[in-house]
Amino acid sequence: MSNDDAVLDVQGITAGYGGPPIIDQVSIKAKKGEITAIVGPNGAGKSTLLKAVAGLIRPAAGRVFVEGKEVTTQPVEKRVRYGIAYVPQVENVFPDLSIRENLDMGGYARKSGVSERIDQLFELFPDLKESSHRRASTLSGGQRTMLALARGLMVDPSVLILDEPSVGLSPKFQSLVWERIEQIRSTKVSILIVEQNTRETLRHAQWAYVLVLGRNRLEGTGQELLQNEEVINLYVGRLS
Numbered sequence: 401m402s403n404d405d406a407v408l409d410v411q412g413i414t415a416g417y418g419g420p421p422i423i424d425q426v427s428i429k430a431k432k433g434e435i436t437a438i439v440g441p442n443g444a445g446k447s448t449l450l451k452a453v454a455g456l457i458r459p460a461a462g463r464v465f466v467e468g469k470e471v472t473t474q475p476v477e478k479r480v481r482y483g484i485a486y487v488p489q490v491e492n493v494f495p496d497l498s499i500r501e502n503l504d505m506g507g508y509a510r511k512s513g514v515s516e517r518i519d520q521l522f523e524l525f526p527d528l529k530e531s532s533h534r535r536a537s538t539l540s541g542g543q544r545t546m547l548a549l550a551r552g553l554m555v556d557p558s559v560l561i562l563d564e565p566s567v568g569l570s571p572k573f574q575s576l577v578w579e580r581i582e583q584i585r586s587t588k589v590s591i592l593i594v595e596q597n598t599r600e601t602l603r604h605a606q607w608a609y610v611l612v613l614g615r616n617r618l619e620g621t622g623q624e625l626l627q628n629e630e631v632i633n634l635y636v637g638r639l640s
């Protein structure tokens with residue numbers, strides 16, 4: 401059973417890749433219209449947690465609910481229908497297809513309204529509209545990230561899961577990515593994000609979890625965590 405207003409409710413997930421568990425009894429929630437961040441050191445299990453939520457790996461224990469419905473044992477395609485969209489860190493677009501074709505493919509789980517949805521997303525991502533016939537392989541890293549975000553949104557998800565969307569991008573594009581994420585949030589989507597830049601991420605997060613060695617370590621509002629001694633010492637540093 402799931403409670404309260406969490407769109408995504410992950411309860412005590414234990415998961416890994418066949419060996420010892422990588423994440424151990426991890427619990428997180430994500431609410432509608434909020435940015436929920438997962439931060440923590442390299443190898444903490446952040447990507448593994450996202451994969452378990454998206455259905456790419458099957459948890460050994462724990463439960464996952466989307467809008468109160470249990471999806472723990474559902475395959476990826478089924479979870480998409482329940483409202484989970486997952487944008488992986490790499491290989492998140494089809495390089496040989498055009499922008500428009502990528503969006504078409506992203507809308508495969510829609511019963512109807514694919515071209516209407518593409519038009520809506522072109523308003524949010526005007527640069528994509530201008531080059532809608534270009535092959536994804538010819539796009540810059542920043543444009544490709546925008547396409548990956550738009551592709552994830554094709555199914556009208558209730559939860560958009562993003563694994564390091566701005567990795568490798570210039571500071572200019574990183575702030576553009578945050579701008580778009582904030583716009584997406586304002587459409588009442590729940591966003592679950594992992595990012596490297598802890599300070600910037602906590603600035604945007606309504607709620608955040610610190611994951612260490614595969615376990616829940618700390619949680620709080622982004623502002624609270626920005627002032628937490630442990631977070632400052634380990635991940636954020638002091639502003640001199």
Ligand SMILES: Nc1ncnc2c1ncn2[C@@H]1O[C@H](COP(=O)(O)OP(=O)(O)OP(=O)(O)O)[C@@H](O)[C@H]1O
Nearest residue numbers: 416417422440441442443444445446447448449594
């Ligand atoms: N496909 C896999 N098969 C086996 N082990 C894996 C696999 N992917 C990740 N791991 C291991 O799981 C652990 C956690 O990795 P994960 O990618 O979840 O961490 P992360 O917190 O996302 O790290 P980063 O900040 O570097 O992205 C690491 O020890 C990693 O080696």
Ligand SMILES: [Mg+2]
Nearest residue numbers: 446447448594
């Ligand atoms: Mg990762």
